Amino acid sequence: MSATSPRVLARVTAVEGRLALREPSNVFFAVLFPAVLLAVLGLAMPWGSTPYSEEDPLLAQINGITGYTPVVLTLAVGTVALSVYPIAIATYRGTGVLRRLSTTPLPPSRLLVAQVLVNVAALLVAAVLALAVGMLVVDVSAPERPGVVLAAFLLAATSTFGVGSLIAARAPTAGAATGIGMTVYFVSLFFAGVWLPLPIMPEAVQQIAAWTPLGAGSQAMLDGWVGAAVPTRELLVMAGWTVVLVPLSARLFRWR
Amino acid sequence: MPGDEPVIHAEHLHKRYGRTVAVADVSLTVRRGEIVGVLGRNGAGKTTTVEMIGGLREPDGGTVRVLGLDPAGPAADRAALRERVGLQLQESALPLRITVREAVEEYACFYDDPADPDELLRELGLADKAGSQFRSLSGGQKQRLSIALALVGNPEIAVLDELTTGLDPQARRDTWDVIERVRRRGVTIVLVTHFMEEAERLCDRVVLVDAGRVVAEGTPAQVAALVGADQTLTFRPSAPVDPAGLGGLGSVGSVEVTPDGGVLVRGTGNVVQDVMVALAGAGVRPDELRVHRSTLEDAFVRLTAARGATDAVDASGVPDGGARPATTPSPTDRVEA
Numbered sequence: 001m002s003a004t005s006p007r008v009l010a011r012v013t014a015v016e017g018r019l020a021l022r023e024p025s026n027v028f029f030a031v032l033f034p035a036v037l038l039a040v041l042g043l044a045m046p047w048g049s050t051p052y053s054e055e056d057p058l059l060a061q062i063n064g065i066t067g068y069t070p071v072v073l074t075l076a077v078g079t080v081a082l083s084v085y086p087i088a089i090a091t092y093r094g095t096g097v098l099r100r101l102s103t104t105p106l107p108p109s110r111l112l113v114a115q116v117l118v119n120v121a122a123l124l125v126a127a128v129l130a131l132a133v134g135m136l137v138v139d140v141s142a143p144e145r146p147g148v149v150l151a152a153f154l155l156a157a158t159s160t161f162g163v164g165s166l167i168a169a170r171a172p173t174a175g176a177a178t179g180i181g182m183t184v185y186f187v188s189l190f191f192a193g194v195w196l197p198l199p200i201m202p203e204a205v206q207q208i209a210a211w212t213p214l215g216a217g218s219q220a221m222l223d224g225w226v227g228a229a230v231p232t233r234e235l236l237v238m239a240g241w242t243v244v245l246v247p248l249s250a251r252l253f254r255w256r
Numbered sequence: 257m258p259g260d261e262p263v264i265h266a267e268h269l270h271k272r273y274g275r276t277v278a279v280a281d282v283s284l285t286v287r288r289g290e291i292v293g294v295l296g297r298n299g300a301g302k303t304t305t306v307e308m309i310g311g312l313r314e315p316d317g318g319t320v321r322v323l324g325l326d327p328a329g330p331a332a333d334r335a336a337l338r339e340r341v342g343l344q345l346q347e348s349a350l351p352l353r354i355t356v357r358e359a360v361e362e363y364a365c366f367y368d369d370p371a372d373p374d375e376l377l378r379e380l381g382l383a384d385k386a387g388s389q390f391r392s393l394s395g396g397q398k399q400r401l402s403i404a405l406a407l408v409g410n411p412e413i414a415v416l417d418e419l420t421t422g423l424d425p426q427a428r429r430d431t432w433d434v435i436e437r438v439r440r441r442g443v444t445i446v447l448v449t450h451f452m453e454e455a456e457r458l459c460d461r462v463v464l465v466d467a468g469r470v471v472a473e474g475t476p477a478q479v480a481a482l483v484g485a486d487q488t489l490t491f492r493p494s495a496p497v498d499p500a501g502l503g504g505l506g507s508v509g510s511v512e513v514t515p516d517g518g519v520l521v522r523g524t525g526n527v528v529q530d531v532m533v534a535l536a537g538a539g540v541r542p543d544e545l546r547v548h549r550s551t552l553e554d555a556f557v558r559l560t561a562a563r564g565a566t567d568a569v570d571a572s573g574v575p576d577g578g579a580r581p582a583t584t585p586s587p588t589d590r591v592e593a
Binding site: 100 | 310312335338339341342343345347348349350351353354358362363365366367368389405409
C-alpha cells in the first residue's frame with residue numbers, strides 16, 4: 001500500500017508545513033513571539049540586568065532576564081502545544097477534513113503525526129531564535145548545565161503536547177478547542193511564572209506548580225540554568241504526564 | 257453500458273443512533289457502470305445508508321458487500337475498499353489555505369494508481385483555478401474539487417452525497433455535465449440527492465427512501481409512473497364528448513368531465529394520440545389542450561409526504577380509483593405541448 005509509505009508522510013507533512021506558514025498570526029505567535037518578548041523585556045525592563053534574586057545564592061548569580069528565559073521557553077511550548085496544535089486538529093475535525101481523509105487509504109493518524117512534526121519544528125525554531133536573541137541582544141547568560149535544560153525543555157514539550165493532544169482528541173470544533181486550550185494555556189502560564197516569578201509566589205502555588213507540566217518545566221530549566229542539583233522530581237512529573245496523556249489521547253481520539 | 261455484475265449489494269441494512277432509527281430496512285443493488293440515485297427527504301436515512309456502504313458507519317443489522325468486500329469487515333477489506341471506492345461527503349471541507357492543485361496532488365499520492373491531477377483538473381474545469389486557495393473558491397468550484405478528490409484514486413465506484421445542494425442552477429447543470437463525463441469513464445456512481453430533476457437527468461435507476469425504508473425502486477420513469485396514470489390531458493371540447501366512448505380506448509384509465517365542461521383524461525402509453533384520433537373522428541376540436549406527464553417529483557412528494565400515505569400505493573403501483581391525492585400537483589404544473 002503506497003499510503004503508508006514514509007514518502008506519503010513526508011508529503012503530508014510538507015503540505016501541513018506550507019499551510020502553517022500561510023497563517024501569519026500563527027507564524028508570529030508560535031515562532032517569533034518568544035524572541036520578541038525576551039528582547040523587549042530585556043531592553044525595556046530595569047530588572048533585566050539586576051540579579052534575579054538577592055536571597056538565593058544561586059539565583060543571585062544570574063540577571064533577571066536570564067531568570068526569565070526558562071519562562072519564555074515554557075511560553076513557547078504552551079503557545080504551540082496548547083493553542084496552535086489543538087486548534088488546527090479541532091478545525092480539521094469541525095470542518096470535516098478528518099472525515100474526508102478517513103475515506104481515503106491514508107491512515108488518518110498520519111495527519112496527526114504530520115501536525116505534531118510541523119508544530120515541534122515550529123517550537124524548535126522558536127526556542128533557538130529566542131535563545132539566540134536573548135544571548136546576543138539582551139545579555140542572557142549560557143546555562144550552567146545545558147543537558148538538564150535541554151532534557152527539561154524536551155519533557156516540557158512532550159508533556160504539554162500530551163495535554164494539547166487530549167484537547168485535540170475530543171474538541172468538536174475550533175471554537176471549543178480555542179476555549180479549552182486558552183484556559184489551560186493561561187492557567188499553565190501562571191504556574192510557569194509568566195506573570196510572577198515562581199520564587200516569589202506563595203509556597204502553596206509553588207507546590208501546585210511543581211506538579212503541572214509547564215510549572216515543572218519552568219522550574220527544571222531554571223535549575224539547569226543556574227547549575228542547581230538535578231531537578232529529579234520535576235523531570236519525573238513531566239515524564240509521568242507524557243506517559244499518561246499520550247496514550248490516553250490516542251485512545252480518546254475521535255475522527256468526527 | 258451497465259453490466260449485470262452487482263458491485264454493491266446491501267440487504268436489510270439497519271442503523272440506530274441511540275433510540276432513533278436512522279435506517280430501518282434498506283436493501284439495494286447497484287450494477288457496474290450504473291448511476292443509481294438514492295432519493296429521499298432530509299433525514300430519510302440516505303446519508304446513513306451510503307455511509308454504511310462506504311464503510312464510515314457499521315450497520316446494526318443487515319449485510320453489505322461492495323466489490324465483494326465487507327465495508328464493516330476485516331481491516332484488509334476496508335483498506336481495499338478505500339483504494340477502490342471514492343466518497344464525496346456532505347460538509348467535508350478542506351484546509352482554508354490549501355490550493356486546488358496541492359489538494360489534488362496530495363490526495364493523489366494516497367492511492368496506488370491515481371489519476372493524473374492535471375488531467376483531472378482540466379476535466380472538471382478547474383485548471384485555471386489550480387493555484388487558488390480553497391477559501392477563495394465559489395460553491396460550484398468547491399463541489400467540483402470535492403468530486404475531483406473523490407475521483408483522484410481512479411475508483412471503480414464513486415459515492416456522491418448531496419452533490420449540488422446549495423449551488424445555483426448554472427453551477428448545478430455544470431456539475432451534472434461533469435457526472436456524465438465521469439460515467440463515460442466507466443465509474444459506477446451512487447448519487448444521493450433530493451433534487452428530482454437531477455435524478456431524472458442522471459440516474460439509470462433510483463431508490464426512494466422514506467423514514468429509513470425503501471418505498472419505491474426502478475427507473476425514474478417507472479417510479480414516476482407508480483403514482484398512477486403517467487399522463488393527464490385536459491381540454492375543453494368544442495362539442496360535448498361521450499366520456500364512455502373515450503373510456504373505452506385501451507390506453508385511457510379514467511375520464512372526468514368537470515362541471516364547467518372541461519374534460520380530464522388519465523392514461524398511459526399512447527393515450528394522447530389515441531384521444532386525439534378519437535376526437536378528430538367525432539369532429540371535436542380540443543381547445544386549451546394541456547398534457548401533463550407525471551414526474552419523479554410527483555412520485556417523490558406522493559410517496560414520502562404523509563408517512564401513512566405510502567401504504568396506499570399497492571404493489572402494482574396503481575392508486576385506488578379516482579381519489580386524487582391532495583399532494584399531486586395540478587395538471588398545469590408541468591405542460592408539454
